[in-house]
Amino acid sequence: MADLRLTGLTKRFGALTAVDDLHLEVHSGSFFALLGASGCGKTTTLRMVAGLTEPTGGQIRIGDDDITRLRPYRRPVNTVFQSYALFPHLSVHENVAFGLRRRRQRDIDRQVADMLALVQLDGFGPRRPAGLSGGQQQRVALARALINHPRVLLLDEPLGALDLNLRRRMQIELKRIQTEVGVTFVHVTHDQEEAMTMADTVAVMNAGRIEQLGPPAQLYDLPGTPFVATFLGQSNLLAAHSEPGGENGELPVSAYGGRFTVPRDRCRAATATVYLGVRPEKLHLAGSPDAVPPGHQHVAGVVTDIAYVGVSTQYLVRTGWGTELSVFAPSTGAEERPELGAPVVAYWHSRHAFLLDRPDGAGDRTAPADLSVDVRA
Amino acid sequence: MRLGRWLADHWVLGAGLVVLAYLLLPVAVVAGLSVNRASSRLSYDFHEFTLDWWAHPCGSPGMCAAVVRSVQIGFLSTLVATVLGTLMAFGLTRHRFAGRGATSILVFLPMATPEVVMGSSLLALFGAARVPLGFATIVIAHVMFCVSFVVVTVRARLAGLDPQLLEAAADLYAGPWQAFRRVTLPLALPGIVAAALLAFSLSFDDFIVTNFNAGTTTTFPMYVWGAAQRGIPPQVNVIGTAMFLIALLLVALTMLRPRRARF
Amino acid sequence: MPYLLILPAGLWLIVFFVVPAVQLFATSLYDPSGSLATGYAMTGDLGNYPRALGDYWPQLLRSLGYAAVATLACLALGFPLAYAIALKAGRWRNMLLVAVIAPFFTSFLIRTLAWKTILSDTGVLVGLLRHAHLLGADGRLLATPFAVVAGLTYNFLPFMVLPLYASLERFDRRLLEAAGDLYAGPVAGFRRVTLPLAAPGIVAGTLLTFIPAAGDYVNAQLLGTPRTAMIGNVIDSAFLVRLDYPSAAALSFVLMFAILVLTVGYLRRVGAGALDAVS
Numbered sequence: 001m002a003d004l005r006l007t008g009l010t011k012r013f014g015a016l017t018a019v020d021d022l023h024l025e026v027h028s029g030s031f032f033a034l035l036g037a038s039g040c041g042k043t044t045t046l047r048m049v050a051g052l053t054e055p056t057g058g059q060i061r062i063g064d065d066d067i068t069r070l071r072p073y074r075r076p077v078n079t080v081f082q083s084y085a086l087f088p089h090l091s092v093h094e095n096v097a098f099g100l101r102r103r104r105q106r107d108i109d110r111q112v113a114d115m116l117a118l119v120q121l122d123g124f125g126p127r128r129p130a131g132l133s134g135g136q137q138q139r140v141a142l143a144r145a146l147i148n149h150p151r152v153l154l155l156d157e158p159l160g161a162l163d164l165n166l167r168r169r170m171q172i173e174l175k176r177i178q179t180e181v182g183v184t185f186v187h188v189t190h191d192q193e194e195a196m197t198m199a200d201t202v203a204v205m206n207a208g209r210i211e212q213l214g215p216p217a218q219l220y221d222l223p224g225t226p227f228v229a230t231f232l233g234q235s236n237l238l239a240a241h242s243e244p245g246g247e248n249g250e251l252p253v254s255a256y257g258g259r260f261t262v263p264r265d266r267c268r269a270a271t272a273t274v275y276l277g278v279r280p281e282k283l284h285l286a287g288s289p290d291a292v293p294p295g296h297q298h299v300a301g302v303v304t305d306i307a308y309v310g311v312s313t314q315y316l317v318r319t320g321w322g323t324e325l326s327v328f329a330p331s332t333g334a335e336e337r338p339e340l341g342a343p344v345v346a347y348w349h350s351r352h353a354f355l356l357d358r359p360d361g362a363g364d365r366t367a368p369a370d371l372s373v374d375v376r377a
Numbered sequence: 378m379r380l381g382r383w384l385a386d387h388w389v390l391g392a393g394l395v396v397l398a399y400l401l402l403p404v405a406v407v408a409g410l411s412v413n414r415a416s417s418r419l420s421y422d423f424h425e426f427t428l429d430w431w432a433h434p435c436g437s438p439g440m441c442a443a444v445v446r447s448v449q450i451g452f453l454s455t456l457v458a459t460v461l462g463t464l465m466a467f468g469l470t471r472h473r474f475a476g477r478g479a480t481s482i483l484v485f486l487p488m489a490t491p492e493v494v495m496g497s498s499l500l501a502l503f504g505a506a507r508v509p510l511g512f513a514t515i516v517i518a519h520v521m522f523c524v525s526f527v528v529v530t531v532r533a534r535l536a537g538l539d540p541q542l543l544e545a546a547a548d549l550y551a552g553p554w555q556a557f558r559r560v561t562l563p564l565a566l567p568g569i570v571a572a573a574l575l576a577f578s579l580s581f582d583d584f585i586v587t588n589f590n591a592g593t594t595t596t597f598p599m600y601v602w603g604a605a606q607r608g609i610p611p612q613v614n615v616i617g618t619a620m621f622l623i624a625l626l627l628v629a630l631t632m633l634r635p636r637r638a639r640f
Numbered sequence: 641m642p643y644l645l646i647l648p649a650g651l652w653l654i655v656f657f658v659v660p661a662v663q664l665f666a667t668s669l670y671d672p673s674g675s676l677a678t679g680y681a682m683t684g685d686l687g688n689y690p691r692a693l694g695d696y697w698p699q700l701l702r703s704l705g706y707a708a709v710a711t712l713a714c715l716a717l718g719f720p721l722a723y724a725i726a727l728k729a730g731r732w733r734n735m736l737l738v739a740v741i742a743p744f745f746t747s748f749l750i751r752t753l754a755w756k757t758i759l760s761d762t763g764v765l766v767g768l769l770r771h772a773h774l775l776g777a778d779g780r781l782l783a784t785p786f787a788v789v790a791g792l793t794y795n796f797l798p799f800m801v802l803p804l805y806a807s808l809e810r811f812d813r814r815l816l817e818a819a820g821d822l823y824a825g826p827v828a829g830f831r832r833v834t835l836p837l838a839a840p841g842i843v844a845g846t847l848l849t850f851i852p853a854a855g856d857y858v859n860a861q862l863l864g865t866p867r868t869a870m871i872g873n874v875i876d877s878a879f880l881v882r883l884d885y886p887s888a889a890a891l892s893f894v895l896m897f898a899i900l901v902l903t904v905g906y907l908r909r910v911g912a913g914a915l916d917a918v919s
Contacts, residue, residue: 052544072547073555085545089563098559099549144549385826393724396717397739400797403754404743410757461649468645480646483653489847490661491855491899493872494892497879498660501667501889521656524649582747584858585872589879601749605862609753617750624745628738 003028003184004049004152009058011044018044020208022058026152026201031178031185033199035192037231041208042188046154049186050079062151073102078145079154083161084137086129092116092140093125099148115147118177135166142174146181155187159194171197192232196220204228224268226356229277230365236283236325237275237365239358242267250350256321260297260353267355275356275365281328282352285315285344287336298347301325303338313337317346323364404621411614430611434619437610443600444616450512450596451581454519458580459573461520462527463565469528470535487525495522496589503590510592518590519583523576530575534568574627581620668889680886688890696874696891703870704898706785707854710792714800714849715842717793722804722841723834727813740801752791752862759787759863783865791859796852800845807841843910851899871895 004026011019019041026032034042047053049060051072060068067075078099086095096112105111116122119139129137138158145153158174159167175198178185189195195202196216203213204227212224223229226237240255250261253276260276269275284296285303292298304324305316315327315338325346338344414425435441469480487495499518503510538561546556584598591599601613668688670680693700725736743751758765759781769775781787811834819829835842857872871891878888 050544050548052547071552072544073550073552077548079545079548081541081545083539083541085539085541087542087545087560087564098546098551102550102555148549387728389720390724390728392720393722393728393736396721396797397736399717399794400740400743402758403751403794404746406754406757407746407750410754461652464645465649468642472642472645474642477642480650483650483658487653487657489851489899489903490657491852491872491895493855493857493875494661494664494896495657497875497888497892498664499656500879501663501885502656502660505663517656520652524652528649578744582744584749585856585876588876598747598749601747601753605749605753613750617746620745620747621742624742625738628742 003063004186005059005061006045006049007059007061009045009048009060010056011041011048011053012056017208019048019055022208022210024203024210024213026184026186028184029182030200031175031187031198033187033189033195033202034205035189035195035202035232036205037190040205042190042205043156045205046079046156046186046188049152050077050154051075052079076151077154078148078150079156080138080141080145080158082156082158084129084141086137086140086144088129090129091125092121092127092129092132095129095140096125096144096147098144103148111147115143118146118180119143120173134162135170138162138170139173142177146177146183150183152184152186155185157189158187159189159191167194174198196232202232204231206231222266222268222354223277223356226275226277226358226365229275229354229356234280234326235277235365236280237277237356237358238323239363240274240276240355242269242272242274242355251355253355256299256319258299261350262353262355263351266351266353269355269357271357273358273360275358277354277356278348278352280314280326281312281330282348283325283327283346284348285317285327285329285336285338285346287338287342287344289345292345292347296347296349297353298345299325300343300345303340303342303344306340317344324366326366404618407614408618408621410611411618413611415611430615434612434615437604437612439595440597440600440604440610440612440616443595443597446512446594447581447597450515450519451577453516454523454580455573455576457516458520458523458527458576459569462524462572462576463531463569465524466528466531466535470532484525484528487522488529492522492583492585496586499586500589510590511594514590514592515587515594515596518586519580522583522586523579526575526579527572530572531565531568534565534571538564664889664892667885668893670886670889672884672886688886689894692887692890693894695887696871699869699871699874700891700894700898702868703854703872703895704902706789706792706860706868706870707850707856710789710796710853711800711846711850713789713793714797715846718797718800718804718845719838722801722808725801726805726808727811737805740798740805744798748795749858749862752795752858755787755791755794756782756862759790782863783868785864785868787863788860788868788870791863792853792856795856795859796849799848799852803844803848804838804841807838807844811837839910843907846906847903851903854899855895 004024006022006024009019009022009024010017022041022045034045036042044053048055051067051070051074055068058068059066062076067077087098090098093112093116096115097108100108100111112125113122116124119142121136121139121143124132124136124140129140132140138161141158155174159170162170171194174185178198187195187199199216201213202216202219204211204219206227212219212228219228219232223232223235226235229235229237238255240253240260243252243254243259246252246261246264249264251264251267253260253262253274255276262276267274286292286298289298289300299319301317301319303315304318305314307314310331312328312330315329316324317327318324327346411430412426412428414427414429430436465480465484469477469484496518499514499521500510502508503514508514542560542564543556546560551559582598583596584602587596588599588602595603597616601609604610604613666682667680669682669684669686670688671683671685672688672691721740725733725740729736757763760766761780761782766775766779766781769781770777770779775781781790815833815837816829819833824832854870855872857870857876860868860870860873871894875888875891875895878884878891
């Protein structure tokens, strides 16, 4: 059953279209992540669901109720704000009780105590928010929203202000709480790791639209657009053309004079102008074409950079036509280590490649260029 | 070498304390004179310790009436100026509208105008409109110059208020009135209280504007001014010292209260 | 909605500040040969201005001069105090801040009269200075320009300290450490880092000190002599003693104009942006 349904949701700020004809269904009880770089419209979408921003067009439904024009304080939706927005003049207890008091509920003290226990803040009731650590404030913000039993809980970059370790711990914690209370979570983030570890379903947003939506593993394994392929992890995208013919469900592709194949069911391109994509960790290095195992395809190049990052080593391999491919070799201890300047071949199995639509005239897109996307986000 | 380093680190503190002593010296003199029986009416020598003036502060004819009048004027002006100024501060903070810049200038101008000019121009207005000078004209004048300070003080407080707190309130089922009552007002209150205290002290202490618009009504500063020509009655120093002590007490009380969140 | 909130205070300021100011300007154009009893003729001539300036330019210049010296003195005294409170006082910070504000509550007339006691010819201070030969045997402090400027400095010092404190309070001491790391000695660190960052407070403080000081007449009256009279004394007596409204109004506008010109010139020099940071 769909709990939250957005139909044709649009928001324009003057000439700028922040959210563009968005269609989305979030299933009841799921953990849904809206992932995108800043300015992609994800926060605007969230604010429209919360009622804090008025949509220019479209419809927001929860279950069978149309809440598009409802004031925020009449919606069965609560928000965990990015800066937490805890009331500085109220104690933790009163912060958490705030929503219940506005709706004149009974038994407030017990409910607050239960909720503080759920977020592991027993005994913090009398304290003021200013005296809490970032992680504790985050839990108060969560408790304050959850205690109202919202139909949908909205989380706006909730872990953005925490340091890396705490963020990891809170990711697990958030997932545990969500499973425990069974409330639908809609989580906005620019952090792909955060989205992938917690969410059942991830929607990647770009320029006011949803580029692709699905379970995290599926999005990663078979991205649908160049944006998703490079925003969610890294990809080597080679400018290629798909050729007619092919057999055994394999589609022939040509790129820079080389001929490759990709399984038909891994083709997401609508035209013959395509990107041939392979993830860096699906690329392997060998000394010569003879060493490439059967069933694999390869390109030749020269190692131009080696960066050791602990769990793996990242190599840059410059191909004959000048593009630098990114290759991740896991640090298993058994691997051979090519040296800087060594001629190598980078090979992959065709079932790890994928085909995406390529704009006319667009060249290769490879990992180092994509790193800059991550920095900007 | 050690000493040199210590001096380099601490001379500013020393200099600051010397300046502070300069600020407090006259208050100490006032306090001293309040327990002093001078040798003659026009002399201010420390002559003999006495608590007579503290025991009978109203012994000087007309002074206590002037103090009471100043307190009444102070309360009334503070009340009106705080209400008007707070409303305006809200209007200027939450909304963007045509004339916002002009309003800001209107608020700023009285603070940048010398008191003689404000006092004299008001006098001319009251004269032309044939308004009899007295209690009412003093209050009108005081509200006029206090309002700007209230607006500036409250506005500064409101500007520091995170707009997301109001969104959070709305998200947690607080309608506009509840959000104002439960979030905006409590958070703005310290600013409003500070503005009211400032307005009261400005009104209670004002001499120049008041002197132009008082007619025959005598406020405490006007009483002091008049008395200064003849030799100040020692009870004046009692009032001065008492005001200082009351201010300290008020501050001590606010500091002793359970600490409120700062932001 | 915003207009409703702004209207009450706005009307109050328009009726009791703007209208009187306009009327004052009109008054300054009246025929000065009239009187309160016979009424004034509106001649619209600007003669009152040169007349008033011709008679009272020494007091006007003296006012601006005294106010400028007092403002500089306030800056020199106020900066160490504000700096000490904001950055050196630690947990005593609030106490010291209260000590700066508390004298406000003792009426400023009473405090100025206390200065009269302190500076009096028979007082301890004059005795000490005479003993140390810093002052001649019959030298005095009271009734000198020094006494008036000292009184102005004293009375308006908190107006300098509070904005300075406000801008220094946010000052990050690590910036000075960074400056030290980048080869700036204490003097260079102060000039290149502390001073520019305190600029908004300095601008606000100098304006809040200079403007009321230039219009003040209480200090000149209580601590000075007719030879140290300021423009405020002249305006006050023209209005309340001589009842010469046209001259008084013209002088008021001359004063306001002088302050306005100086303020605008000053803000041009230091950059008006500095003021925005405070308000």
